[in-house]
Amino acid sequence: MKKLMLLIVVLISFSCSSLNEEPVPQIEMESVLVQKKRLDNDLKELSSLMRHQGITFESSKDFKNLANVFFEKNEIENKNFEESFERSLSFSQDLGSSKRVMSSPELDILISDINKEIKNFNEYDQILDYLDEKIVRILSSDKFDVSVKEKLLNYLVFQSVFLKFYNENLDLIYNEKSNSRILACGVDQGTALDIGLAIWGGALIGAGSGALGGSVVPVVGTTVGALGGFLVGAISSAVLTTGYTLVSQAIQCSK
């Protein structure tokens, strides 16, 4: 989770600072959508490059080097990116604190409020809907001046794009020292469901096999064989599926 927050902050800061170079007098929905699309494409390209080179966010050095190559055409963007990354590294050390990462206290408060609201959602789609709704609201609001509005929109657009990026690139985001490694490798995703299904699957297979075996074992018979097989199959399957899942994931994660 810390790594995720770190990434959000890196990319938010980066996108905010890079867009500061060209102030926009009036912000329109179309430009927001263009920005969203551009970020989406950039992240897609970056993630495929990372995957191609076997780099994950675990290694900040490799990640920074790759980003340098990725943004080499634009020196300012590259510098901004490095600064943002360094800043977010320190930010990630204390996620619970109200350390300021944006340029103004007003903006910090607004973003902190948005973050608090995001934490109330459990579903990915709910967060995306919330962010889209927030974008529309901020665009039509007269409460903020253009620069604050722009930064807020950058933030929201990036959050939205990054969430998508995060969901599509779990394998790139993990931390060896924390549970997020397990999250990224997918151990906790649907494992209970998998094991539940495996128990039922094993029980049914066991019932069939037990019936088959019981039919040819004197005294046992099909009924006892099937019932015994159901029970034994469920137990065996539960034990083995758990072991199988853990071993598979350990191997997958060690790659």
Added chain:
Amino acid sequence: MKISSIAFAICLAILFLISGLLGNKEFSYVQLIITLVFASLGGFLFYKFMRVIITYVEKVVMTKFDGLNAEPANLYYSIFNSIGGILELSSDFLIFKSHSFNLKNELIQIPYKSIKRVEPFFLLGQLKGLKIFTEEKCVRLILKSNRALPILDEIKNRF
């Protein structure tokens, strides 16, 4: 039981492979090896657990029919339809009694004089019991493999 354990292991391996592929994992030989190792372990566990159940059922049933000249037996109709019980060789009849753990109860009494012939019963090339032919029907009984031939001789001596 060994064959059913192998069947269990094969089905478990298929289940693991399907589950792995449904989880969008790329197919790899490492995954295949893990699947085969765990499925084999599954087959072994299944065999061991089923032996415990079989031993328990046999003990309970044989205690119930204690005192009779009884042999553990199954009345075999098909591979998925077989009734567990005991075979009793009384002075005039060959009697099969099912035990109470079955869904369907059977009691078959065959007078020795009505038996036309008795043959060993093979399943997948293995001696599994006896086929008893009368004028009306053929009764197939599953017996312990080391007891099938002595019982066949005993029945032959009586009709």
